Amino acid sequence: MAVEALASGQDLLTHAVGDLAARTGMPVAFGGFERGNSVEVTSIVGTRTPSISGLVVQATRGLGGRALVERRPRLALDYRSSRNITHDYDRAILGEGIATLFAVPVVVSGKARGMLYCGSWAQSPLQENTARNALQVASDLATELRVRDEVNRRLSLVPSPDATPSLDVAAREELRETYAELRRIGADVADLGLRQRLGEIERRLAALSHDGAAAVEPLDVKLSPRETDVLACAALGQTNAEIAVTLALREGTVKSYLQSAMAKLDAGTRHAAVAKARRAGLLP
Structure with a gap:
């Protein structure tokens, strides 16, 4: 794929x-x-x-x-x-x-x-x-083209599982960084068609990280778009302050989204929340 x-x-x-x-x-x-x-x-x-x-x-x-x-x-x-x-x-x-x-x-x-x-x-x-x-x-058109350029650049860095049956640690980390960046870009895109296409790619990236890995554990949890954004950044090891800068949010708002995601995932820490979200296929 x-x-x-x-x-x-x-x-x-x-x-x-x-x-x-x-x-x-x-x-x-x-x-x-x-x-x-x-x-x-x-x-x-x-x-x-x-x-x-x-x-x-x-x-x-x-x-x-x-x-x-x-x-x-x-x-x-x-x-x-x-x-x-x-x-x-x-x-x-x-x-x-x-x-x-x-x-x-x-x-x-x-x-x-x-x-x-x-x-x-x-x-x-x-x-x-x-x-x-x-x-x-x-x-507006220039902005949308610039977004496409950046998305295509990042996608070109994602290794294809056709060439590599399983992703190594570095490749998996690059995939996760790309996923988080696409989430951030998507939030700034006005064109509905482009946002839907980005959403499709995000879902495929999340699935790609599980190819050859442990099976996805179904979980009856629905995270909001911003909860997913914050959790994707937390998965990269970013602090609340760094996530706030990345997503142009207040640090208190980031904390609120993170706590909400943790509660939905029944996780006591951000690391546990990320691990559960990955096992459920909600994050790459």
């Missing part, structure tokens, strides 16, 4: 493009990811013609290509007559009848990973609210 990485993010892009149109009120929105120094438009909403479909924007070319290399938004209030951009893509943009176009790069860790566009068929000034909302959508 290998642990699969998360998908590339096309689902997130599709959601972001739809959100861009809804939050800015601009009738046309489209976007794509950077690949090979260009952006291929793979998600479109609101268009009246097929002219933008399949559009590939090269770095430095057009409004989006300039925004890509500069890593900052670019606006063309009158696209047809703009002298600040090359007009390589007039056939696509003007073919759709777009007059005003706003291009916002999706910047992750200093690199432009994609481009979001919103436009209108009539020439009109870009309201401050509209620009702010467009920037927020791009920022």
Whole structure:
């Protein structure tokens, strides 16, 4: 049972493009990811013609290509007559009848990973609210991509049981650290689909740690998400103060969650609670 990485993010892009149109009120929105120094438009909403479909924007070319290399938004209030951009893509943009176009790069860790566009068929000034909302959508998408990058990086470190029938101590500890980190990341993710996918991976990681180990002992206990988070951190040997920093909670709140988990597991110490949770398959 290998642990699969998360998908590339096309689902997130599709959601972001739809959100861009809804939050800015601009009738046309489209976007794509950077690949090979260009952006291929793979998600479109609101268009009246097929002219933008399949559009590939090269770095430095057009409004989006300039925004890509500069890593900052670019606006063309009158696209047809703009002298600040090359007009390589007039056939696509003007073919759709777009007059005003706003291009916002999706910047992750200093690199432009994609481009979001919103436009209108009539020439009109870009309201401050509209620009702010467009920037927020791009920022949200960048955050989700950054989360996926970190999740995939951590999953790549987890050994596959297909290659190693039983996990050694170091591998098992790495798996447990990855589980705890995925729990922390999941708590900060807004996208429901991504959170559900993370939950599936967490359950598979917990099961993976038991492959070749002692059988799971069924236990009629249901820990809350935060009780599980706190217990997962405690399993790594973190103190209450360290858990509080990791999970951005008050130390007193951490203590409360820990005591609640211990009571549910009928354990007198945190170490006993962790051991019981592992035997029950609630923790890796």
